Amino acid sequence: MSFFPAAALVLLATLTLPFILQSKVEPLTQITFSDLLRIAADEAPQFTEASFFSIDIPKINAKTKIIPNIDAADKFEYGQALSRGVAHAAGTFLPDMNGAVTLFAHSTDFTAHVSQYNAVFYRLDELTAGDLVTVWYLGKKYDYRVVSSRVVAPFDCLRRSVSKMTVR
Structure with a gap:
């Protein structure tokens, strides 16, 4: 039971x-x-136009965006890019990579042409050793210091001897 x-x-x-x-x-x-x-x-990180990819050189009051991956051999492409800022050469390193970043922009020898050509690097020859160059890339700040400076003819920029870094 x-x-x-x-x-x-x-x-x-x-x-x-x-x-x-x-x-x-x-x-x-x-x-x-x-x-x-x-x-x-x-x-996802939130970027402003300035913190996505830009350059700031306080001594010469040069501050603008950088347009990435521009073909330096394509006159139309780099012409469009340079009208909006500084160009980053396609195929070269970016700031978060281990290597030299190649940037280019208009300069001029005549003050009246600065605005016509968006000559961001017009006063670049005023930089001396120790001057600060700041690049923002993907929200991260990269500070570089000028270690040397020299003026070269336009055709000299294609020679290997000119490819030494001048900022670190």
Whole structure:
């Protein structure tokens, strides 16, 4: 006769346990691809135009955006880029890479042409050793110091002897 109360207790537990457990277990939520994209977008760094890619040389009051990956051999492409700022030469290093960053911009020998040509580097010849050059890239600030300076003819920029870094 002791078998009946034990069997009744097992039967009662079997019938009620799923309801008790279900009330205490939180339902599993499934993360969708859209959720992952939203999470990634929420965590993505926010850039201003200036902190995305720009240059600031306080001594000569040169501050402008840098247009990345410009083909220096394509006159139309670099002409468009230089009208908006300083150009970064395609195929050269970026600030977060280990190597020399190649930037180019208009200069001029006549003050009246500065605005006509957007001659950001018009006063570049005034820089001396120790002057600060700041480049912002993807929200990170890179400070460089001028270590030497020299003026070269336009055709000399294609020679290897001129490729030495002048800022670090």
